[in-house]
Amino acid sequence: xxxxxxxxxxxxxxxxxxxxxxxxxxxxxxxxxxxxxxxxxxxxxxxxxxxxxxxxxxxxxxxxxxxxxxxxxxxxxxxxxxxxxxxxxxxxxxxxxxxxxxxxxxxxxxxxxxxxxxxxxxxxxxxxxxxxxxxxxxxxxxxxxxxxxxxxxxxxxxxxxxxxxxxxxxxxxxxxxxxxxxxxxxxxxxxxxxxxxxxxxxxxxxxxxxxxxxxxxxxxxxxxxxxxxxxxxxxxxxxxxxxxxxxxxxxxxxxxxxxxxxxxxxxxxxxxxxxxxxxxxxxxxxxxxxxxxxxxxxxxxxxxxxxxxxxxxxxxxxx
Numbered sequence: 001x002x003x004x005x006x007x008x009x010x011x012x013x014x015x016x017x018x019x020x021x022x023x024x025x026x027x028x029x030x031x032x033x034x035x036x037x038x039x040x041x042x043x044x045x046x047x048x049x050x051x052x053x054x055x056x057x058x059x060x061x062x063x064x065x066x067x068x069x070x071x072x073x074x075x076x077x078x079x080x081x082x083x084x085x086x087x088x089x090x091x092x093x094x095x096x097x098x099x100x101x102x103x104x105x106x107x108x109x110x111x112x113x114x115x116x117x118x119x120x121x122x123x124x125x126x127x128x129x130x131x132x133x134x135x136x137x138x139x140x141x142x143x144x145x146x147x148x149x150x151x152x153x154x155x156x157x158x159x160x161x162x163x164x165x166x167x168x169x170x171x172x173x174x175x176x177x178x179x180x181x182x183x184x185x186x187x188x189x190x191x192x193x194x195x196x197x198x199x200x201x202x203x204x205x206x207x208x209x210x211x212x213x214x215x216x217x218x219x220x221x222x223x224x225x226x227x228x229x230x231x232x233x234x235x236x237x238x239x240x241x242x243x244x245x246x247x248x249x250x251x252x253x254x255x256x257x258x259x260x261x262x263x264x265x266x267x268x269x270x271x272x273x274x275x276x277x278x279x280x281x282x283x284x285x286x287x288x289x290x291x292x293x294x295x296x297x298x299x300x301x302x303x304x305x306x307x308x309x310x311x312x313x314x315x316x317x318x319x
Contacts, residue, residue, distance in 0.1 A: 004027065010030045021047075028046055028047075031050060052265075057085075066090070074092075081220040089114065091105075094297065099295060117288040120285050121240055122170045127246045130258060139234075140252055148230045150167045151220045154201065162203075163190075163220060164297050165294075168220040171219075173293040175215045187308075189304055203220070228243035236252050299315050
């Protein structure tokens with residue numbers, strides 16, 4: 001049994017607590033949140049100790065692992081505090097607000113001998129897993145390009161980051177994961193239309209991979225309906241992914257009806273991280289993976305501001 005805690009039990013943290021509570025090899029010991037109302041609700045529902053101050057949760061010697069689901073701008077301090085207390089950490093994406101923060105987390109986790117995982121949940125979407133398998137089996141030939149659309153209405157709970165770091169980071173990471181290729185250059189345009197949003201609320205991003213693949217992303221908080229889709233074009237066909245429905249369509253030379261067993265990606269992500277603790281293995285999605293995803297988004301932000309393509313070499317790598 002692994003004893004865990006969750007820091008920040010708003011929308012995403014609530015789901016972490018729910019999944020931990022239901023896993024057979026996990027004890028959800030405690031939860032922490034700055035909102036007393038939220039804290040009371042979650043702690044009672046999942047029979048966990050409620051901590052107003054997350055430092056008190058970290059001081060509990062029973063807790064071995066923490067999920068950190070606080071706003072992005074607070075990731076660095078909370079993660080570093082958790083590592084200082086010797087806890088293994090699963091931090092929600094994006095890993096941090098800046099590269100310096102992400103590098104600091106990775107280095108400190110290694111120094112203290114604890115595991116640091118990043119919550120890029122779409123990697124565990126069964127449709128993404130299947131698409132990767134099909135591509136590795138050359139079902140659509142050599143990959144030429146990928147086009148992603150991640151749009152929907154503005155989420156009022158997001159107050160400290162823009163749509164690129166909140167949404168685009170998902171598809172940038174998925175493309176990196178599926179193609180197993182580094183991004184070399186990014187070009188982006190971004191803008192803000194909504195008065196209630198302090199940051200960009202729409203972005204169009206083009207990425208160039210080492211092997212010549214082109215990735216195109218459209219993300220926004222302007223569309224009245226939610227859509228999460230990725231289309232991958234190869235020399236012999238196309239794979240179309242619906243993240244929400246967890247479905248795949250394969251058209252072309254080797255067109256086929258693909259059956260996918262639906263799973264909850266967050267559950268598989270958390271199970272994977274817990275197994276890395278039990279088996280003393282590297283997490284499937286490491287701190288370095290989180291850093292790479294952040295690097296791509298920050299390159300997009302820089303490109304939008306400078307209005308020129310930005311090389312990933314301009315974004316500092318892990319020291």
